Amino acid sequence: MGKNLKIFTNGLLRENPLVVLMIGLCSSLAVTTSVFNGIGMGLGMTFVIVMSEIIISLFRKIIPNSIRIPVFIVVIATFVTIVDFVLQAYFPALSKNMGVFIPLIVVNCIIMGRVEAFASKNGIFQSSLDALGMGLGYTWVLIVISIIREFFGAGTFFGLAVLPEKFTIGFFSSAPGGFFVFGIIIAITVAVKRASEHKPASGKKTTTEGAN
Amino acid sequence: MSDLIRIFLKSCFVDNVVLIQFLALCPFIGMTGDTGKATGMGIATSFVMVLATAVTYPLYYFVLAPFGLEFLKILIFVLVIASLVQLVEFYLKKAAPALYSSMGVYLALITTNCAILAVTLNTISKQYNFVEAIFYALGAACGFLLAMVLMSGIRQKMKTAEAPDFLKGTPILFIAAGLLSMSFGGFAGLI
Numbered sequence: 001m002g003k004n005l006k007i008f009t010n011g012l013l014r015e016n017p018l019v020v021l022m023i024g025l026c027s028s029l030a031v032t033t034s035v036f037n038g039i040g041m042g043l044g045m046t047f048v049i050v051m052s053e054i055i056i057s058l059f060r061k062i063i064p065n066s067i068r069i070p071v072f073i074v075v076i077a078t079f080v081t082i083v084d085f086v087l088q089a090y091f092p093a094l095s096k097n098m099g100v101f102i103p104l105i106v107v108n109c110i111i112m113g114r115v116e117a118f119a120s121k122n123g124i125f126q127s128s129l130d131a132l133g134m135g136l137g138y139t140w141v142l143i144v145i146s147i148i149r150e151f152f153g154a155g156t157f158f159g160l161a162v163l164p165e166k167f168t169i170g171f172f173s174s175a176p177g178g179f180f181v182f183g184i185i186i187a188i189t190v191a192v193k194r195a196s197e198h199k200p201a202s203g204k205k206t207t208t209e210g211a212n
Numbered sequence: 213m214s215d216l217i218r219i220f221l222k223s224c225f226v227d228n229v230v231l232i233q234f235l236a237l238c239p240f241i242g243m244t245g246d247t248g249k250a251t252g253m254g255i256a257t258s259f260v261m262v263l264a265t266a267v268t269y270p271l272y273y274f275v276l277a278p279f280g281l282e283f284l285k286i287l288i289f290v291l292v293i294a295s296l297v298q299l300v301e302f303y304l305k306k307a308a309p310a311l312y313s314s315m316g317v318y319l320a321l322i323t324t325n326c327a328i329l330a331v332t333l334n335t336i337s338k339q340y341n342f343v344e345a346i347f348y349a350l351g352a353a354c355g356f357l358l359a360m361v362l363m364s365g366i367r368q369k370m371k372t373a374e375a376p377d378f379l380k381g382t383p384i385l386f387i388a389a390g391l392l393s394m395s396f397g398g399f400a401g402l403i
Contacts (some may be wrong), residue, residue: 025237026234069294103286107323175232179387179390183385
């Protein structure tokens with residue numbers, strides 16, 4: 001049980017794809033202008049990574065080693081297409097906001113990396129735990145970034161007006177603001193990591209290695 | 213003609229793929245440590261980007277659309293780009309070994325470069341004609357190359373600059389990218 005828990009929390013904190021491994025950054029900066037976009041993107045991504053890891057892990061003994069990468073791409077692209085159509089049908093506004101970044105989940109290094117490094121070697125239960133951890137790890141960082149950007153940029157919190165119009169800083173919802181907020185979040189993560197390294201290290205590193 | 217130039221300038225400066233649209237951040241952060249590498253990656257990506265647009269555009273309009281298979285476009289485009297990269301790699305290995313040895317290592321990384329997929333999908337969603345699509349891709353490619361070279365130059369200066377302890381390492385890179393992106397925001401009124 002402890003091992004499974006560790007697999008799950010691995011993606012949430014220690015090997016968080018965004019703030020620690022720093023892969024799959026593109027979508028995280030582009031769509032985080034409002035919290036709803038952030039949540040939508042995060043959940044879409046989580047769905048794709050969980051389903052892909054489950055399928056790949058089921059078929060991991062059948063897929064020939066030499067053509068595994070094209071097979072992974074086909075599986076991932078299928079689920080991305082599903083997410084794309086579901087969003088277009090039921091959440092047209094959300095789909096329009098995120099635009100090309102939904103199809104771009106296909107080439108997100110996080111999914112490819114986890115599928116290659118974890119799902120192709122582990123059983124279905126552990127793979128789905130790993131995928132869930134990675135997906136939720138991605139989602140919570142997205143939500144944090146988008147809360148900051150939405151609060152300062154548009155003066156709203158989950159769409160509710162909080163800051164009066166004249167106090168908003170448009171900079172945060174534009175492109176440069178995304179880079180700044182992410183830079184600061186990385187800085188905080190590094191600082192927290194450094195502080196925790198001064199304490200005696202507890203808990204061994206799991207065998208799952210980071211992707212890129 | 214002026215339309216084509218406008219599309220080119222717009223996709224190169226106003227809608228710069230890296231700095232304004234947040235595409236291809238992985239090579240932008242990962243490969244710009246050294247100007248030579250950044251230029252190599254930039255040229256290889258630009259080349260594949262234009263080539264991929266030239267291949268996927270007819271494929272969409274002459275194969276997928278007539279048979280009502282538009283829903284397969286994500287899948288097909290990714291596979292086309294991946295196989296295209298392989299083909300280019302084989303060809304260069306055979307025909308231009310010197311070029312291959314300088315560009316080869318970057319080619320493998322390009323498959324998962326999101327800017328390429330995004331550009332090919334954008335040309336479809338913007339409903340460009342073929343020539344416009346090529347100019348759009350050319351502009352995006354130039355913009356990518358420009359961003360890579362600029363960032364690598366900034367990083368070289370940053371090696372000797374004093375950064376606050378808190379921001380040392382990767383965070384300051386993002387701050388610099390933010391400043392660069394802000395300066396590109398100045399192009400917004402150009403077109």
